[in-house]
Amino acid sequence: MTEFSGKAAIVTGAGSGIGRATALAFARAGAAVLAADISPQSAGETVAMIIAAGGIAIARTADVSQSADVSVMVEHAVQHFGRLDYAFNNAGISGGRPGFDDFDEAIYDRVLAINAKGTWLGMKFQIPAMLKTGGGAIVNMASVAGLTGVGAFAYTASKHAVIGLTKAAATRYAKQGIRINAVCPGVVDTPMVARAAANNVAAAMPDPGLIGRAADADEIANAVLWLCSEQASFVIGHPLVVDGGMLAG
Amino acid sequence: MSLFDLTGRVAIVTGGNRGIGLGIAEGLAAAGAKVMIAARDPALGESTAARLRQQGGDAAFHITDITAQESCVAMVAETLRVFGRLDILVNNAGIMIGGPPEHAMLADWERVISTNLTGAFLCAQAVFPAMQRQGGGKIINLGSLASSFGTARGAAYASSKGGIVQLTKSLAVSWGPENIQVNAILPGYIESELTQRAELEKPGSFAAKLARTPAGRIGTPQDVAGAAIFLGSAASDYITGVSIPVDGGYAVQI
Numbered sequence: 001m002t003e004f005s006g007k008a009a010i011v012t013g014a015g016s017g018i019g020r021a022t023a024l025a026f027a028r029a030g031a032a033v034l035a036a037d038i039s040p041q042s043a044g045e046t047v048a049m050i051i052a053a054g055g056i057a058i059a060r061t062a063d064v065s066q067s068a069d070v071s072v073m074v075e076h077a078v079q080h081f082g083r084l085d086y087a088f089n090n091a092g093i094s095g096g097r098p099g100f101d102d103f104d105e106a107i108y109d110r111v112l113a114i115n116a117k118g119t120w121l122g123m124k125f126q127i128p129a130m131l132k133t134g135g136g137a138i139v140n141m142a143s144v145a146g147l148t149g150v151g152a153f154a155y156t157a158s159k160h161a162v163i164g165l166t167k168a169a170a171t172r173y174a175k176q177g178i179r180i181n182a183v184c185p186g187v188v189d190t191p192m193v194a195r196a197a198a199n200n201v202a203a204a205m206p207d208p209g210l211i212g213r214a215a216d217a218d219e220i221a222n223a224v225l226w227l228c229s230e231q232a233s234f235v236i237g238h239p240l241v242v243d244g245g246m247l248a249g
Numbered sequence: 250m251s252l253f254d255l256t257g258r259v260a261i262v263t264g265g266n267r268g269i270g271l272g273i274a275e276g277l278a279a280a281g282a283k284v285m286i287a288a289r290d291p292a293l294g295e296s297t298a299a300r301l302r303q304q305g306g307d308a309a310f311h312i313t314d315i316t317a318q319e320s321c322v323a324m325v326a327e328t329l330r331v332f333g334r335l336d337i338l339v340n341n342a343g344i345m346i347g348g349p350p351e352h353a354m355l356a357d358w359e360r361v362i363s364t365n366l367t368g369a370f371l372c373a374q375a376v377f378p379a380m381q382r383q384g385g386g387k388i389i390n391l392g393s394l395a396s397s398f399g400t401a402r403g404a405a406y407a408s409s410k411g412g413i414v415q416l417t418k419s420l421a422v423s424w425g426p427e428n429i430q431v432n433a434i435l436p437g438y439i440e441s442e443l444t445q446r447a448e449l450e451k452p453g454s455f456a457a458k459l460a461r462t463p464a465g466r467i468g469t470p471q472d473v474a475g476a477a478i479f480l481g482s483a484a485s486d487y488i489t490g491v492s493i494p495v496d497g498g499y500a501v502q503i
Contacts, residue, residue, distance in 0.1 A: 167501040174463035210425025215487045222484035231475030236498030248490020249422040
């Protein structure tokens with residue numbers, strides 16, 4: 001498949017889970033990929049997987065809550081690929097789910113800094129880069145926790161913020177040819193969810209939907225690629241739920 | 250092979266001979282699906298199917314009245330006879346009868362509800378046995394901006410389209426265990442005969458909708474087809490019970 005041939009994409013949090021699956025999917029679809037992660041090793045592994053499969057990719061270490069990191073990440077992509085067409089602002093942390101009274105303030109700040117501020121910083125630098133070549137598409141990683149209240153309240157607040165940022169940015173830049181949307185996964189088979197389960201979070205985790213299984217990371221990647229594709233040409237500002245019917249019932 | 254490939258899949262598109270339905274039928278055929286166009290007008294239906302075949306697709310027409318249960322059952326039987334299987338139902342056929350609600354005729358209200366809402370239900374009910382037998386399927390219902398927003402001169406239309414969203418969730422919940430995914434597309438202002446007529450009845454409709462559309466343009470049937478291809482493909486197997494606006498951002502801007 002070569003639907004994205006000649007195009008360039010940035011994926012943050014590309015070292016594992018949905019980020020890695022999406023970076024691989026972009027590359028399979030023909031795009032050159034900058035795989036960013038806070039862990040240089042895991043970003044490098046993703047790039048090695050892409051190159052082994054015949055794709056084009058470069059790795060970049062980035063903490064998305066740091067303006068300088070994000071700015072350089074975008075610059076790096078444009079320098080290497082000559083353009084930026086797609087971005088998946090995926091990097092995020094869960095922060096665990098203690099009660100309101102014993103939640104560590106520093107963890108709250110960190111969750112909001114990475115998930116919410118990180119999404120804004122991503123768009124802040126990606127949008128001007130995309131405008132130089134006439135537009136592009138951005139997908140931000142929200143969650144069903146961006147639409148409902150789950151036990152992890154800092155996470156819930158951060159994901160509601162992601163959807164708000166997505167809608168506001170989408171309405172602002174649509175006329176200039178940048179489509180901005182979000183994805184809202186339910187329960188997905190990823191290291192982040194596995195860690196949460198190991199910390200005995202599973203008991204309070206919602207039923208994984210009508211489909212009776214967690215989503216595979218590739219199924220979220222499919223939704224991201226569709227939102228970036230020409231087939232989603234008139235989809236703007238939408239938080240696309242990919243939850244196996246969890247919210248429907 | 251494309252991520253959103255529909256080769257080997259068979260789709261029914263109700264009202265697939267004009268407007269958004271035609272765009273969807275063309276899109277599904279271009280993605281590789283065999284398409285049964287189910288509509289009332291035989292001349293237009295046959296010529297549309299012939300054109301899809303000329304474009305390299307595999308298409309047929311079956312005269313269908315979606316407000317009649319036996320007609321929906323016959324539509325499915327004919328699809329299975331012609332194509333041997335059934336994977337996708339697109340509930341697109343719909344009508345709009347405009348006017349202020351205080352003067353609406355009961356017969357008009359009932360015609361709109363029975364076509365847009367009851368018709369979608371009857372078609373879904375009719376395809377269920379075949380999809381269950383095959384181990385799964387995809388049902389795509391067409392809502393509207395009026396699924397989410399009030400419509401001053403279309404209370405019945407908006408009620409029917411709001412109902413589509415709830416029908417979508419209920420069928421998704423009911424048939425999830427059968428591996429049937431049920432989703433809705435909510436088109437915004439799309440160039441079609443229906444919206445052209447609305448513009449004639451109330452000049453300025455286009456301009457007003459355009460002013461509120463972040464994309465800065467009116468949509469096309471092809472824009473809607475892209476969502477139908479995705480929701481008809483294996484790429485969306487974990488998506489069910491959702492309604493996706495294809496509206497240029499209309500729903501997120503005030």
